[in-house]
Amino acid sequence: MIKVHCFVSCVCEVIKKTDGVDHRPFYFGVWDADFDVSPDGILSYHSENINHDFFKTWYEMLYGIKIHRWYDEKKSKLTNVMTLLELMKNKPSYRSIMVMLDLSMLPERENKFHQSPFPHYVMLEETDDPKEWFMFDPDFRWEGRLPKQKILDAIMVPDVRGGYYFDAKQINPTNAETIEAYFQTCMKHDENPMSEAIRKIVELFSRGTEKHRRSELSDALKQIPVLAIRKYAYEHAFAFFWEADGYSEEWFEAWCDEIEKLVKGFTAIQYRAMKYAMTADDTVLKEIHEKINEQEKLEYFIKKGLNECFEAWVSNKHTEVLA
Amino acid sequence: MLNREELYQAVYDILKHKLEIPTWKSFEENARLNEDLYMDSIMILQLILHLELDLGLNIPDDMFVPKDFHTVETLLNFLEELSKNSYEKERHV
Numbered sequence: 001m002i003k004v005h006c007f008v009s010c011v012c013e014v015i016k017k018t019d020g021v022d023h024r025p026f027y028f029g030v031w032d033a034d035f036d037v038s039p040d041g042i043l044s045y046h047s048e049n050i051n052h053d054f055f056k057t058w059y060e061m062l063y064g065i066k067i068h069r070w071y072d073e074k075k076s077k078l079t080n081v082m083t084l085l086e087l088m089k090n091k092p093s094y095r096s097i098m099v100m101l102d103l104s105m106l107p108e109r110e111n112k113f114h115q116s117p118f119p120h121y122v123m124l125e126e127t128d129d130p131k132e133w134f135m136f137d138p139d140f141r142w143e144g145r146l147p148k149q150k151i152l153d154a155i156m157v158p159d160v161r162g163g164y165y166f167d168a169k170q171i172n173p174t175n176a177e178t179i180e181a182y183f184q185t186c187m188k189h190d191e192n193p194m195s196e197a198i199r200k201i202v203e204l205f206s207r208g209t210e211k212h213r214r215s216e217l218s219d220a221l222k223q224i225p226v227l228a229i230r231k232y233a234y235e236h237a238f239a240f241f242w243e244a245d246g247y248s249e250e251w252f253e254a255w256c257d258e259i260e261k262l263v264k265g266f267t268a269i270q271y272r273a274m275k276y277a278m279t280a281d282d283t284v285l286k287e288i289h290e291k292i293n294e295q296e297k298l299e300y301f302i303k304k305g306l307n308e309c310f311e312a313w314v315s316n317k318h319t320e321v322l323a
Numbered sequence: 324m325l326n327r328e329e330l331y332q333a334v335y336d337i338l339k340h341k342l343e344i345p346t347w348k349s350f351e352e353n354a355r356l357n358e359d360l361y362m363d364s365i366m367i368l369q370l371i372l373h374l375e376l377d378l379g380l381n382i383p384d385d386m387f388v389p390k391d392f393h394t395v396e397t398l399l400n401f402l403e404e405l406s407k408n409s410y411e412k413e414r415h416v
Contacts, residue, residue: 218365225364268384271368278372 004232005030006121007052009139010098011059011067013123014168021171024240025179026062029054029186030233035223037197041204042219045226046119056164058182064172071099071163077156080163084155087165088126088133094169096123100162105154106146117159124151176317183237183310192299194227198269199292206276206285217277221270228266234259234302241309245316258302265295325378325406330399337373342366352396360395367392380405 008030015023034054036047056067070087071080087097104116125134133151136143154160198221204210205217235256242252269291276284325333331352338360339347346360356362362370375382382405391401 222365264385264387267364267368267387270365271372271384271387274368274372275376278376 004139004230005033006137006139007098008033008055010096010121010123011055011065011166013136013138014065014096014166015063015171018168018171020173021063022174022240024236025174025182026055026059027233027236028183029058030230032186032188032193033230035194035197035227037201041201041210043197043201043221043223043227045223052164058185059166061178062174062182064170065166065168067164067166069162069164070097071161073161077158077161080161081152081155084124084163088124091125092167095165095167097125098123098164098166099155100160101151101154102157102160103154105157106150117157119160119162121162180314180317187303187307187310189303189307192296194266195292195296195299198224198266199289202273202276202285202288202292214280215277218274221273224266224270228263231259231262231266231299234262234306237306238309241306241313245309245312247309255302255305258298258305262295262298262302265291265298269295325380325402327399327403330402330406331395333374333378334370334395334398334402337370337377341373342369350395352394352399354395356392356394356398374402 004027008026012023012026015021015026034050036044036049038044038047052067056069060066070083072083084097084099091097098121100119100121102116103118103120120137120139123136123138125136127134127145129145131148132145133148134143135146135151201220202217205214205220210216238252238255238259241247269288272284272288272291275281276288335347335350338344338350344360344362344366349359354360356367371382371387374380380402391397
């Protein structure tokens with residue numbers, strides 16, 4: 001499994017480990033999950049304007065687990081760290097404690113995206129050694145012991161603020177109606193927010209009010225890779241419906257190829273944007289827009305295909321009820 | 324057409340002087356771009372862009388395959404092949 005979304009990966013981990021519940025529907029909303037574009041046109045996967053309330057609400061509806069926010073942004077960092085220490089000390093075995101830290105502060109960890117700061121959610125547990133904590137990072141499939149002080153230093157970075165806990169003592173098997181409602185809520189049939197945002201940013205830095213900052217277009221789109229991998233969430237949805245609808249493995253593999261093409265297409269956009277930022281070549285600008293249009297077309301095609309198998313799944317479920 | 328030694332030198336020069344990566348001392352054929360040279364996907368794209376613009380290599384962006392950018396060796400294999408193909412194409416024309 002590849003990194004898709006750190007908050008979602010953390011809360012899904014306990015679901016994955018439980019028989020009789022399926023974590024894949026929870027990924028439905030991730031392909032178009034919130035991101036931000038700053039007033040000066042910077043695309044960002046993380047921002048003060050993004051909260052995880054949507055995922056929190058649906059996690060509870062799908063699995064019956066309430067996610068509590070323990071981090072209080074109105075309080076100082078130190079007060080929040082004290083809250084964390086208290087939570088860690090009194091943690092029951094069924095509780096998961098999540099905290100946002102700056103991953104770039106932990107150089108022993110792979111940091112493929114080289115973001116600095118790199119806001120990222122992980123889960124923590126105490127160990128038998130008071131100077132070490134066990135850090136669990138399901139998004140990057142990493143777990144291990146690290147010096148407690150190093151983790152605390154990464155939490156203390158001013159750019160990162162956030163923390164949740166949830167108790168998975170009892171996990172409800174999800175009913176089909178809730179999955180149906182969640183899919184319908186998540187599916188944006190008439191918009192592809194990421195491609196649309198990239199198009200606006202490119203326009204802004206090439207013909208718009210920021211055209212004097214053309215050479216900064218590369219930086220404005222620097223976080224494309226972090227957002228592009230969210231598109232792998234489509235695979236989870238196809239996998240979920242594929243099994244239920246009885247499609248062939250080749251059918252599923254063919255959709256995975258389309259999703260891979262979509263993710264790679266964003267790399268091509270990024271490359272062309274970097275080239276345009278450096279050369280100001282109008283031919284390259286035209287090629288960027290061509291690729292964005294191609295991406296939009298491909299993503300609508302994937303959404304349409306997914307929606308068709310969702311409808312087949314709904315129809316099967318209704319038949320099962322009537323039988 | 325650029326030979327392997329010239330391509331090796333070109334990649335080294337870009338990493339050291341243009342991208343100014345702090346790990347340039349670890350540069351050798353077996354070095355992994357991500358794990359040993361600490362290059363992320365954007366830095367790899369910057370490297371390709373310099374190779375395209377500075378050396379005139381035509382690198383179609385739909386040909387970017389992660390395995391070609393795993394080590395310096397796989398990158399040089401990819402570039403060598405690309406350089407050979409564009410030379411043959413020119414000769415043909």
